[in-house]
Amino acid sequence: MERRLSCGSAVDEADQIVASQTIDSELIRACDAELDSLRDDVDENARVRLVATARRVRGAVMTEKTMTITIGGVSIVGRDASVLRRALEIPKTIDRTDLPIIWRDGSGAVLLHEAIGHAAEHDAAPVTWPSWLRVNDVPRFAFDDVGAPAKGANLMTEPPQCMRRESFRDVPLRRMTNVLVRQTRAPFALPAKSIDVHLVAGGAYDPLTDVVTIHIAASSAGAFTFRRTRAEVAKSLAGAKGAPVVYPGVICSREGQELAVGSAAPVMITE
């Protein structure tokens, strides 16, 4: 068992950030309340990490909480360990990994978090995405971590508008907050043979090579790695169906700063 409390403040001046330890009882109480609300869902048979943060920006107090459940080295951000157990029990029925992929359970949001969201953070060159696709960052808090009103962004045409930092010790960076993928009258034809993806172990986007890497944790082809350039991902998007499904969360790490990013996407197909 490990327990950590950390509190402090950061003052952003013109050319420097001065960060120091400060005790704010109201913020600590807010974190405690958030943690208490998660404790009942802790599964004793899994590795569980609860994180609650409370921050005061421009006088407004904003809180966030996440529960990360890990079994057999695979994690989800969510409160129900049975979701993870079910995903890990999906039998491997296909030996090939070069078939079309059906991104189920919102997992397509992780693919586009990397291919569109991180690329937007790095001002990557434009790529032609299907006209039926919409990918937006939809903040769920009032102010970002530099005190600016939180603004949404069309990630297909602009970078995220919110500056975020993991702690008072960190430099604020332009980061995603909550990726919402939608489709409008997209085609959707199930291929004769395909791989169903349910859970992703992790992903990456390299701005140098423009390559997107997704480590699939649970699928009908077992665990495997999907690696394509961003242009190849865009070209391979063959369809989508239905309303966005909330994916059990993403802990996004960039420059050593880990932040929870909401994720939701409809069922999607890549060929």
Added chain:
Amino acid sequence: MIYRKRGCVARWEHGRLVVVREAGEAIEERGVFEVRPIAGEIDARLDDVARIAKPFRHPNVERLVVSHGVAEHECNGVRWREESRRLHIAMTHKQHRVLIDQAGFDYEEFLQIAGPFLRAGVERDAPPRIRLAPNVTAALLPHLVGVAPPNVRLMQSGGGLDGNGEEIQEFCVAPGATLPNVFRPSYRIRPVRMPLNLRLESDVDVIDRDMPVAVALLAPIAGLMLRVLVVEIHRAYPSTIRISRIDAVDRDRTWYPYGAGAFGSEIML
């Protein structure tokens, strides 16, 4: 066990100067590891890292972190003070990225890597015999734990104190050996038993300096495969090498911030 740390650090990162002062304690009792802030600050003069960063701000530098920190530790009735300087640079050219990590701000060492990197040609097969520069060897050492080739000895270098305030023992890191010391990179992290301040030893210390040399890493090390920048007479190129045998280890060593510390020396494969 109670461990306390008071520290301050100045860090240049993403074009901003960040100065952090904090103090905290870690208490480990009956299997519970608990961390919380405590009162108190230390008084220390920190380097002007913004000024130090200036010459390293090359247009091809993708990431630059320059930091200077001072910390006072207290554990098991032992108090000690540490000062650390770190430089991390990721530089890009064409489709390649070179990684530089130093425990100081050595501009000459940076130039010795940046120069050949910016004129590097196309990928080539690794030459049959090659040297590794000390910075590359240092990055390799943590990956040799448990798998070091039989003709060399991987040693933990004695001296100084570990994360619990215990003396760091001189120790041969043989496969399966029980490690005597712990690493505590932050008061917020549970100490981990691992070898500190690694170095490599061999009975052969004669290095053929006419051989091509791997001067820097082009990717983090995965197992015993290294993506490196090779300099061979007048040309430089990316290549991939696999460590199978180490023929000689130079006796001059420089400390680098890889793993829980590693003394890199020039080696010959």
